Amino acid sequence: MTQAAPPMTGRxxxxxxxxxxxRALRSWEALLLLVGVAIFVANSFASPYxxxxxxxxxxxxxxxxxxxxxxxxxMLIIAGExxxxxxxxxxxxxxxxxxxxxxxxxxxxxxxxxxLTGLACGxxxxxxxxxxxxxxxxxxxxxxxxxxxxxxxxxxxxxxTGYPEGLAWFGQGYVWWVFSFELVxxxxxxxxxxxxxxxTNFGRMVYAIGNNATAxxxxxxxxxxxxxxxxxxxxxxxGIAAVCLTSRLGxxxxxxATGWELEVVxxxxxGGVSILGGSGSIPGVVIAALVMGLVTFGLGLLNVPGIVxxxxxxxxxxxxxxxxxxxxxxxx
Amino acid sequence: MTLLKSREAILALAILLLLAVVxxxxxxxxxxxxxxxxxxDTSPLIILALGQMVVILTKCxxxxxxxxxxxxxxxxxxxxxxxxxxxxxxxxxxxxxAALGAVNGLMxxxxxxxxxxxxxxxxxxYRGTIFLxxxxxxxxxxxxxxxxxxxxxxxxxxxxxxxxxxxxxxAGFAVLVNRTALGRAFYAVGGNPHAAVYTGISVGRxxxxxxxxxxxxxxxxxxxxxxxxxxxxVDIAGGFELDVVAACVIGGIAIAGGAGSVAGxxxxxxxxxxxxxxxxxxxxxxxxxxxxxxxxxxxxxxFNARRSGPQGRIILxxxxxxx
Numbered sequence: 001m002t003q004a005a006p007p008m009t010g011r012x013x014x015x016x017x018x019x020x021x022x023r024a025l026r027s028w029e030a031l032l033l034l035v036g037v038a039i040f041v042a043n044s045f046a047s048p049y050x051x052x053x054x055x056x057x058x059x060x061x062x063x064x065x066x067x068x069x070x071x072x073x074x075m076l077i078i079a080g081e082x083x084x085x086x087x088x089x090x091x092x093x094x095x096x097x098x099x100x101x102x103x104x105x106x107x108x109x110x111x112x113x114x115x116l117t118g119l120a121c122g123x124x125x126x127x128x129x130x131x132x133x134x135x136x137x138x139x140x141x142x143x144x145x146x147x148x149x150x151x152x153x154x155x156x157x158x159x160x161t162g163y164p165e166g167l168a169w170f171g172q173g174y175v176w177w178v179f180s181f182e183l184v185x186x187x188x189x190x191x192x193x194x195x196x197x198x199x200t201n202f203g204r205m206v207y208a209i210g211n212n213a214t215a216x217x218x219x220x221x222x223x224x225x226x227x228x229x230x231x232x233x234x235x236x237x238x239g240i241a242a243v244c245l246t247s248r249l250g251x252x253x254x255x256x257a258t259g260w261e262l263e264v265v266x267x268x269x270x271g272g273v274s275i276l277g278g279s280g281s282i283p284g285v286v287i288a289a290l291v292m293g294l295v296t297f298g299l300g301l302l303n304v305p306g307i308v309x310x311x312x313x314x315x316x317x318x319x320x321x322x323x324x325x326x327x328x329x330x331x332x
Numbered sequence: 333m334t335l336l337k338s339r340e341a342i343l344a345l346a347i348l349l350l351l352a353v354v355x356x357x358x359x360x361x362x363x364x365x366x367x368x369x370x371x372x373d374t375s376p377l378i379i380l381a382l383g384q385m386v387v388i389l390t391k392c393x394x395x396x397x398x399x400x401x402x403x404x405x406x407x408x409x410x411x412x413x414x415x416x417x418x419x420x421x422x423x424x425x426x427x428x429x430a431a432l433g434a435v436n437g438l439m440x441x442x443x444x445x446x447x448x449x450x451x452x453x454x455x456x457x458y459r460g461t462i463f464l465x466x467x468x469x470x471x472x473x474x475x476x477x478x479x480x481x482x483x484x485x486x487x488x489x490x491x492x493x494x495x496x497x498x499x500x501x502x503a504g505f506a507v508l509v510n511r512t513a514l515g516r517a518f519y520a521v522g523g524n525p526h527a528a529v530y531t532g533i534s535v536g537r538x539x540x541x542x543x544x545x546x547x548x549x550x551x552x553x554x555x556x557x558x559x560x561x562x563x564x565x566v567d568i569a570g571g572f573e574l575d576v577v578a579a580c581v582i583g584g585i586a587i588a589g590g591a592g593s594v595a596g597x598x599x600x601x602x603x604x605x606x607x608x609x610x611x612x613x614x615x616x617x618x619x620x621x622x623x624x625x626x627x628x629x630x631x632x633x634x635f636n637a638r639r640s641g642p643q644g645r646i647i648l649x650x651x652x653x654x655x
Contacts, residue, residue, distance in 0.1 A: 128630070132634065132637065133637065134633050134634065134637050135587050135588065135633070137393075137587055138577075138581050138587045138629065138633050139630065139633060141574060141577055141578065141581065141629060142578075142581070142626050142627075142629030142630040142633065143626060143630070144574070144626065145574070145578070145622050145623065145625050145626030145629065146622075146623055146626030146627055146629075146630065147626070148622055148626075149620070149621070149622030149623025149624070149625070149626050150623050152619040152620075152622050152623065153617070153619055153620055153623055155619075156617065156619045157619075254619075258571075262452055262455075262456075265452065266452065266453075269449055269452075275446045275448060275449050276446060305463070305468075307459070307460050307463040307468075307566065308460060308463065308464070310456040310459075310460055311456060311457050311460030311461070311464075313456065314452070314453040314454065314455070314456035314457040314460070315453065315457060317449065317452065317453040318439070318445070318449070318450060318453035318454070318457075321443075321445050321449060322439065322443050322445060325443045325444065325445070326443065329442075329443075
């Protein structure tokens with residue numbers, strides 16, 4: 001979804017460069033962090049139960065799985081593509097795990113099949129987008145119906161329940177004290193994706209493609225291969241999320257994780273990634289995930305219903321993007 | 333031969349083929365009365381898809397249409413409960429839908445926020461507003477007046493009013509898109525925004541107009557939906573925005589903007605409508621519907637890409653040959 005072309009203006013060269021420290025303070029991440037801290041403080045005053053470490057640990061479950069996908073989605077959006085099928089990949093991967101469970105396969109095989117299904121779905125998206133050159137937004141709207149549709153064909157209105165005990169650890173286990181497996185996985189993946197995007201050649205290629213795919217191709221980047229790998233990554237992280245979610249819920253229905261694709265995209269955009277591609281950072285997405293988690297948890301403690309929270313998340317999404325622009329308009 | 337190659341002709345053939353296959357299993361499906369029923373059932377999808385079409389033509393997307401529909405439908409049901417006469421209700425829902433569309437359009441136009449972000453946000457806000465208005469309560473058939481429920485179902489010349497409304501909207505769009513300056517502006521803005529600016533078309537204003545049209549239709553469809561199904565609650569038409577986009581994509585509306593036709597769009601919607609109505613008839617579980625519509629979308633995009641992909645180069649080669 002590209003926007004109207006702005007009138008072309010000559011490139012402006014500033015008289016003085018802004019110092020790195022000042023730039024960091026003015027950055028999107030700093031603003032978001034400020035919002036996060038404000039919400040944290042407000043929450044700890046609003047409810048006496050908020051500051052309990054176990055409660056906070058419990059609350060982390062409502063964003064860790066989505067955040068795992070958001071890291072890969074951030075890279076994909078920075079490269080100028082989008083994957084709207086992630087929630088449907090979760091549904092299909094979870095359904096495959098359920099079918100394997102019914103067939104009597106052991107826990108490691110269930111996990112492997114969940115991850116492989118995610119990879120296969122990602123490869124399918126990647127093939128259509130990178131291989132055949134089709135626009136990713138419509139391809140993944142199509143596969144979104146297709147993947148979840150296959151789940152519906154296999155399961156109908158039924159459900160897979162009765163997963164083995166061993167699987168429960170991924171979604172319910174704790175590594176140490178209040179740190180759940182999912183929370184640790186979130187932290188590890190944040191570091192891995194942060195390094196991948198900000199410290200490797202591959203990460204630079206992602207930015208290059210997002211800013212100008214044609215120029216990237218002429219500078220020797222195998223654009224389609226990078227795109228394909230990015231779709232593999234969203235597929236794989238969706239598979240991981242499917243394993244965690246299936247383990248946490250202990251059941252699979254075809255409607256599992258409905259609407260998550262929008263929450264994941266919201267998380268990424270809230271994290272300062274431009275939906276038009278070319279800019280954004282993993283730390284931003286991490287902070288956005290925490291902010292969304294805190295808002296949801298804090299409001300939950302105050303007995304605010306889920307749909308009202310979604311209004312607030314929606315307003316947050318538009319607000320954080322609209323306010324700086326409004327401010328600029330007013331100052332002019 | 334060129335007629336056979338057009339996107340619309342292929343889609344029309346696909347629809348006829350689909351009907352033929354269904355007819356072999358269940359001949360009564362293609363009886364005129366039943367086809368009229370299927371058309372009427374597909375009316376909301378056709379109406380919203382046409383609104384979505386002009387938005388997509390201008391390089392935008394409106395994901396808030398289903399939430400807009402649900403909110404307007406709920407307001408219609410509440411006004412009906414308060415004793416407001418039907419014509420006034422219709423005016424209000426259309427105005428409300430247009431206003432909700434204008435909110436999207438103004439944010440895209442004046443603030444330059446990408447439409448997918450704006451409508452992703454307003455989608456949750458509009459639907460959440462229904463909850464704030466109603467506390468999650470339903471408005472059921474017995475709480476609606478008979479006149480309110482009867483209007484879209486009243487049969488005129490063998491087709492319910494809802495179907496006639498869809499026919500009128502199709503006719504209106506055929507004129508709007510092909511015969512008015514605004515209609516040409518939609519194509520110009522989507523086809524080449526830079527060039528559109530130089531020809532004196534305001535890109536933002538045109539996009540905003542598209543959102544207002546899409547919103548107004550969604551508001552109107554909200555009343556039709558609630559009156560026809562005789563129930564209003566927070567989640568009506570949940571996820572319907574994706575069906576609407578799917579109808580456009582299957583109908584050959586280019587998601588990059590600037591290309592597509594009213595006929596294609598209507599046939600895209602009809603294709604999905606026929607599949608939905610035919611599945612139970614031929615004895616396939618309705619659970620197959622989602623996967624089938626997903627596959628149809630993928631096939632449609634592949635077809636469209638094959639047609640429109642290398643066109644620019646072919647024209648050049650053609651010119652070179654002649655030179």
